[in-house]
Amino acid sequence: MHRAHTAFSLALSPMAHKNFATWLLSSNSSQKLIKATAAAAVRTYNSAAAEPFANGSTASYVEEMYNAWLRDPSSVHTSWDAYFRSNSYVSPPNLAPVQANTLPLSAFNLGGAVSAAPDSKTIDDHLAVQAIIRSYQSRGHLASDLDPLGILTREKTVCKDGLARRANEDVLRQHSGFLFGEQDMERQFKLPSTTFIGGDEASLPLKEILNRLENVYCNKIGVEFMFINSLEQCNWIRKRFETPGVLNFTPEEKRLILARLTRATGFEAFLAKKYSSEKRFGLEGCEIMIPALKEIIDVSTELGVESVIMGMPHRGRLNTLANVCRKPLNQIFTQFAGLEAADDGSGDVKYHLGTYIERLNRVTNKNIRLAVVANPSHLEAVDPVVQGKTRAEQFYRGDQEGKKVMSILIHGDAAFCGQGVVYETMHLSDLPDYTTHGTIHVVANNQIGFTTDPRFSRSSPYCTDVARVVNAPIFHVNADDPEAVMHVCKVAAEWRATFHKDCVIDLVGYRRNGHNEIDEPMFTQPLMYQKIRKHKNCLDLYADKLIAEGTVTGEEVKSVAAKYENICEEAFALAKTETHVKYKDWLDSPWSGFFEGKDPLKVAPTGVKEETLIHIGNRFSSPPPNAAEFVIHKGLMRVLAARKAMVDEKVADWALGEAMAFGSLLKEGIHVRLSGQDVERGTFSHRHHVLHHQLVDKATYNSLQHMYPDQAPYSVSNSSLSEYAVLGFEHGYSMTNPNALVLWEAQFGDFSNTAQAIIDQFISSGQSKWVRQSGLVMLLPHGMEGMGPEHSSCRLERFLQMSSDDPDYFPPESDEFAIRQLHDINWIVANCTTPANYYHILRRQIALPFRKPLILCTPKSLLRHPEAKSPFSEMSEGSEFLRIIPDRGPAADNASNVKKVVFCTGRVYYDLTKARTEKQLEKDIAIVRVEQVSPFPFDLVKEQANLYKNAELVWAQEEHKNQGCWTYVQPRFLTALNHSRDISQSDEQSTFSNTTTTTTTDNTNHESDTDSDSNSDKKSKPWLSRMFASDKGDTVATATSATGEFNAAKHFDLKNVRHDFNRPAGDAAAPGVRKTKTGRKISYTGRACGASTATGSKAQHIRELNALLNDAIST
C-alpha cells in the first residue's frame, strides 16, 4: 500500500484514533504536524519512494479534509472534527488550493450505502487513485516514448481492464495491477488538488484518469520534476503538461514549425551536396533543435528578453548560425573555401567560431541580440564562459533579475553527463554573484558519443541527471514529434521567465551519419544504423502528418523546400566571389568604440595624485560610518589601525597597494570584480574587504564600495570551490566590457591547473583563434616556503611556455619597445615583489590601449614582510610599473667592480638580499629583479648586463631547475646579452596558439606557413623545409634528409598551410641561421630538476634554500 495510505490507516485504527486525535489536539503537537509538513516540503528529495509521510499528497489530503469539514463537519472523522474545531489547522501558504477540485470525498461515496462518512473502501480506493496519479507524475517518464528509433521504447502491457498501457511496474510499482478490475473503470473518482488532468472537471471515471495520465506522462514527452522541493513549482509544471488541450496547435503554428524544420533540414542537405567531403558535424537526426531554439527565443523575447547568449559544441553549430542567428549564408559558405584571412588571428575551424548578430525577431517584432560564443574543441568548456558573459551583460544593463539577458547552453548527450565542468557550472546557477537567473539547457541527444553507446558512457539513467542537483526540471522529448518539442520549449522559456532557474530540454533523436560526415558508423553501431537507414527524417514525417490532417498540401511542402534551396544557391554564388575571410565577422563580443581613436602604442599613466592615495587609504582603513552600531572583530580593528598607521606614514603593504589600485580605478569609473575561493577575506587573511558585524548575521561593510559617491561598482565574491568553472566564468565576464578590471584568484597557485582547459583553450589563445581580447587577471599565490609539494608553485613555467615571444629575437629598440612587446604577445606573466609594482601592473591593465590577460604570481609570506612595502611616492603621479627593478645599493654605485649580478624574480629576492647583507657583499654582488617575466624585457636586461660589464651573470630561482622561469629566461638572456643567440638546434618558432589553419583539401592539422609566393626568401621559411629541404644554402640540412630516407617536405603539402611567425620578415636573426658562439653567458643557481613542485619537508626546504643562497651570494 502507498505509504500515505498506511499512515492514514494507522491513524484510523481503533487505538490510533485515540492517539492520533489526542496528538492532534495538543496544540504543541499540532504545531509539530504543521512544522513537519512544511519541513518535509522543503526537504523533499528524489522520488516518491523516498517520500516522508507528511508531504505532498498527504499534506493535501489534510487540506481536503479541512475543506470537507468546512462544508459539513460531520463528513469527516471525529478526530479531524476535533482537530479542526481547535483552530489548530492553518493552511500553509504553499499548500493553498490551486484549483477547484474541492468537492467533499463524501460526494464520491460509491460504496452504495448512503452515509455521511465515506466508508474505508472508498477512502482506500481514492488514496490508491491518488497514489497512481502521483506515480505517473513521479515516474511516468520512465515509460515514455522518447526514442524515435524505438530501440529503447518499452512495449505496452495489457492491464486488468484489457487496455494496453505503457506505464509499467517501473512507473506504478505496487499499483501496477491498479488494484482495480474492469468493473472499476467507469467508477468516478474525485481528483486531488495535485493534478490538472480534469480541466474543469472535479472528478473523472477511472478509465479516463488512466488514459489522460498515460497521454501526458508516457507519450512523447517525459517530464522529470517531482524531485523539486517546491510544491508551487511542481504544480506549475503539472498544470503546463496536464491541462487538457495544451498540445493543440493552430494551423499557423504548425506551418511555422514545418517551415523552420524545412530550413534546418535543407541547410544540412545543401552543405552535404556542395561540400560532400567536408566535416560539418551535421544535425541530421536532431534537426528539430533549430525550430526548438527559435521557439525558446520567440517565447523569451515575448516575455521581455532582449539578448540571448548561446554556447554550443560542434554539432549543428553552422545550422544554428544560419537559421537561428541568421548569419549571412555567404559568410558561412566562405568558411568552406579555405581562404586566407584578411585580418589578424590564426583562426579556428568553422564549427568553433562565434558570432554576434542584432536583428528583428519577426515573430515578436522586437529587436534582439544573439551571440554564439566561440568555443574550443574541449566539450562543455564554453559553458562557464557563456555564464560569465551573460552575467556581465546583465550587470552592465542593470538587469538584476535576468529579465533582459539570458543564456542558452546546448550540449551533446555524452559530454553533458561526462564532463565535470557541467556540474561545476550548474553549481554556479543559484549563487548570488554568479547566477544568470536561469539557463535553458538543450541537449542534442543523439544517443551516441562518437562511437560509444550511452550504456558505456554513463552510469546514470539519463544523460541529464546532473541537472537534478540544482532542482532543474528536465523535459525529455522525442525529437521526431515537433509539436511535443515546441510545447516543451515554450514551457521551458516560461519556466525561466517565472522562476529564473535552470531547466533542461532533452531532445532525444539520433545521428543519421557518422560522428562527422566522413566517418563510417556501421563499424561500431551496425544495428542502430540499419534502423536509421530505414527511418524517415523528421521533416518528412511531420510533412506527411500535416498533409494527412489537411493543414498543408504536398505542393506547399515542396515549394517551401525549393524556396530555401534557392536562397542557399544565391548565397553560394555570392560566397564564391569572396577572396578573404574576415575573423572580425565572427566575433562574439564586439567592443564597439573601444579601439577607435586610440593610439595603439600609448599607455595612459598609472600613477595617481597622492591625495587620491591618501583618500583611498583613509577610507580603506576606517570602520563603517555607523561604527558605533557595527561591531567589528577586535583582530580586524587592529588590522584597520595598522592600515591607518601606514597611510599616515605614506607607505603601503600588499593589501593596501591592491586597494589603491582598485580604489583608484573605481574612482575613474572602472568596474572591478574580484572572484575566487575566499577572496573576500583573502586566503592568507590579509585582504579583509568585507567586514562582518559580529552580532548581526549577514550585516557587512565593504569600504571599497564607498570610496567616492560617483565611483564604479566594486564586487568581491567568494566563489564555489571550483577552478574550472569559476575561471571560465570570469574569463567570460571579462570578454563583455574592456573597461572593467576582472580578477580571479586561486586559493593557491597550483590549484589553477584544474582549470587548465580554460587557460590553454581560452586565455592563452583566445585572441589568436577568435580575435577576442581579454584583460582578465589571474592572481596565483606562488612561492616555495616549505609547505610541501602542493601550495607552493603556481607552475609559472607552464604559463611561460605558452608565451608567444620569440626567445631568439631581440625586437628593435625604441621608446615604444615595451608597449610593442605587450601588443604583440598573447599574455603577460609577472612576479612582482613590491606593492607599488603590483598596484601599477593592475592599473596598467586598464591603461593599455588593448587588452591582454595578466598572469600574476602573488606572494604569501611577503604579504606581511616588513620590507615588502612601498612608499606612496612609488605609486603617485610620475611613477610607473617597473619591468625590471635594478639594484639601488652600493653595487650600482660601483658597477664596474661588481663581481656578480644575480637576476631573480619574486620573493627569493628578499632572501638573497638578506644573505648578501649577512655576508657583507653589497658592493660585490648586484641583485636585479625581473618583475615582468614575459614579454621578456630584453632591452632592460641588456642595459643591466652592460652596466655590470665585468660581472658574472647568474639566474637564481627557488623553483626546481625544470620549473620556474629558467627554461624561459635562459635563451632570452642569451639573446639579450648577445643581441642574437647561438642556435644549436633547428628552431621551431613559438606561436602562442597551438592552432593552424586547415585547408579544404586536407583536414589534418599540418603545420606550415603562408609563403608560397615568389618573395618567399624574404619571409620566414617553413620549419619543415628548413629542416629537410636544401633549396637554399643557408638552411640546415639534416642527416636524415641527406640519406634521403625521409623527406618530410615531400610528404606534406606545405603550400596552403599557414604558420604565424612573430618575427618580422627578413630579420637578420632569421631562424635556422647559425651564429658563431660569442659573448656572455648566464648560469643557473638553484635547485636541481625535480618531479614534484617542492621539497618533501620543511627541513629539506630550508637546507636547499640555504644552498641556493650560498651559491648565489658568493664571489
Ligand SMILES: Cc1ncc(C[n+]2csc(CCOP(=O)(O)OP(=O)(O)O)c2C)c(N)n1
Ligand atoms: C573534452 C573533450 N574530450 C574529448 C573530445 C573528443 N570528442 C569530440 S566529439 C566527442 C563525442 C561527443 O559526443 P556527444 O557529446 O554526445 O556529442 P555528439 O557528437 O554526439 O553530438 C568526443 C569524445 C572533445 N572534443 N572534448
Ligand SMILES: [Mg+2]
Ligand atoms: Mg551524442
